[in-house]
Amino acid sequence: MMQIGIDKMGLFTPNTYLDLVMLANARGVDPDKFTIGIGQDQMAIAPLSQDSVTMGVNAALDLLDGENRDNISLLVLGTESGIDQSKAGALYIQRLLGLQNARAFEIKEACYGATAGLMTAYDYVTAHPDQKALVIGSDIARYGLETPGEVTQGAGAVAMLVSAQPRLMVLEPQTTVHSADVQDFWRPNYSKEAFARGKYSTEQYIDFFQKTWADYRNTTDRTIADFKALCFHLPYTKMGLKALRTILPEATEAQQADLLARYQESTLYSRQIGNIYTGSLYLGLMSLLEQSQQLQAGDRIGLFSYGSGAISEFFTAILQPNFETQLAAQKHADLLAKRQQLTMAEYETQFQTELPEDGSAFEIDLTVDPSPVVLTRMKEHERIYEVLTQAVKP
Template sequence: MTLINAVGIDDIAIYSPGHYYDLADLAAAHGIDPAKYTKGIGQERMAVPSPDEDIVTMAANAVAPLLSDGVRDAVSTVIFATESGIDQSKSAGLFVHGVLGLRPNCRVVEFKQACYGATAGIQFACDLVRQRPAEKVLIIASDIARYERGSEGECTQGAGAVAMVVSANPRLIEIHPQSGLFSLDVMDFWRPNHRSAALVDGKLSIDVYLRSLTEAWADFRRKGGLPLDAVDKLCFHQPFTKMAKKAFGALAEAAGPEAAHLGEASYADSQVYGRLIGNTYSASLYIGLCSLLDNCAENLGGRTIGLFSYGSGSVGEFFTATVRPSYRRYLRADAHRTMLDARQRLDDATYAAWFYEVPKQVEDRALPQEAAGRFRLAAVEEQRRVYEEAIPEAQLVPLQAVA
């Protein structure tokens, strides 16, 4: 029998498309000062998926580095969180299951609640592992943030995926069992089935986000969660990176003197990747967590992180986690930085074509190879999506963790 000392994140990897659009170019197209984006919302670039990339290919590219033989054999459940679903019936996770050849003896499901879904998956996974500690759960979050051309939300677009293995005695992060919750039925952000671009009431969404944070924090403390003076670092859902500053202000006000030791440095490292990728909806919080672990110069071993997850519509959750002492041995920081540095800059015409001239899903078509990752969408045949391994694993930059 496995002795459980902790349950949490044993491994993590991120993936972002191999192309980006610079916010300075978007500012020029909109005829405004680039500082409105780079300073005002804290964004520099948005990741842009090529026509042969979707949430499945991004997910598969994020998951592949995690799949040692031991992980393949132990994964009992695959949870795919997204709000960019490609099918109203079949889980996107089953496409990933097929692309990567995962073992058949596991359950595969899709979670949806705007940007919050991956946190529901994390909590579900932790409870499963506490019951059956020999098993591992694969959590995937993958999304494409898309708004109307010329809208206020366009500057916050992005795309990316994060994959995590939840296990007993994890190497990276121990998730604490206490969490604070707050749900409210509100129309701050939504995407009806017939639309490819989301609708958003920006001011309302920010207001509800901040209310959800303070309410979830209060619930967390009522349930015996740690006081904020026991927390060393913070990680917030980031629809744009400047939102972390607003979130910190609201949390500090709610926590009072407990927040006196914290400041911008407590969350700044969690913003590095988001500034270069843009909004990734369900993946946002955990790309931020990966950014914090990869980029913080301090040794975070034994330190406590406070995390806030928010999904419009709306659900918020505050919880805490402790970084494991030897976490740095298992990070993929160099591979993540190499991936982001290798991306190609798009001109305005290509960006607009790729993001906005999207064929209807019912249209059969073959897709030329544009994607930079290992896996791609090759075709749609009789309304069936066909995926392929475009780049053999041996030709990729190694993404495996240091043993």
């Protein structure tokens, strides 16, 4: 029987971050409100040289070899940090990765975009089992200085290679979806920062989870006992925990302890990177897979995706034999460890520095960015990207 799923995953986050205890002290807030109440320790801060295109490329680099590059015929970018109202960021990514003749497009639906891409890739590879798909979730979360949402900012990208007979995890075909026109989070074209009704959005998130979970149980006859772990979209790490706690009474005490332990493992990367919108669920999944010592082949993992506005989907995956060989825990640990901590002054300056919007020429300072692929300058309304490493072979 042909199976479709995720063969490999890649991660990227910018080279600079802000410590949230420092942010709390600067804003006159008890640090425990951020580190315990919100569940965040650090947040990645993107320099001008990184955007949804460059971060997506940098996340995908490790997934490509000669065979993969030749067989990828679908490339989907999920993002709500798009760089153009018309041209898809996926087309820049395709060129920078040296891919040829792939269907390449961009999906927008808040934080659900990468999941929409993953489901599209599942269907595509099912119809074309000799081909592969590359799905990327890449975003910069911005809420503005000294706003309630400031602590839930972040930046990064996750890339997923979808194939037949995947070596990492098989996606099961049963999924449940709930969607409705909800005004919990949005960003009008005229605004660089998002608007959010935080408490209301959390309520919708939990309600949508409960609906998709109930539908899943009813349509599959599975119970919470069938799951080794549950992963959630994580705009901040306490949000998923609030949803998980609503169904924990369905499990035995021992199962509850295991699910809570796996949940904490899934939050370790998010605590250091912050909110990456479309990639947040998959950042949590990668954290679980690379940090847990309790997973084994055959384990079922549940995944809850939520995009404000709002749409949610609950779906599942089964870990494959020797799935550990598809992971890169040490590389990702090094990526996080080598980042540079910003001072408050540096953070605020970097946050407020913007690219020109009048078409004028602009050169970007690359001294703080050692990334393989960067945005180098603006020229006549065009973004100029460069590959600074031989890791990418056009």
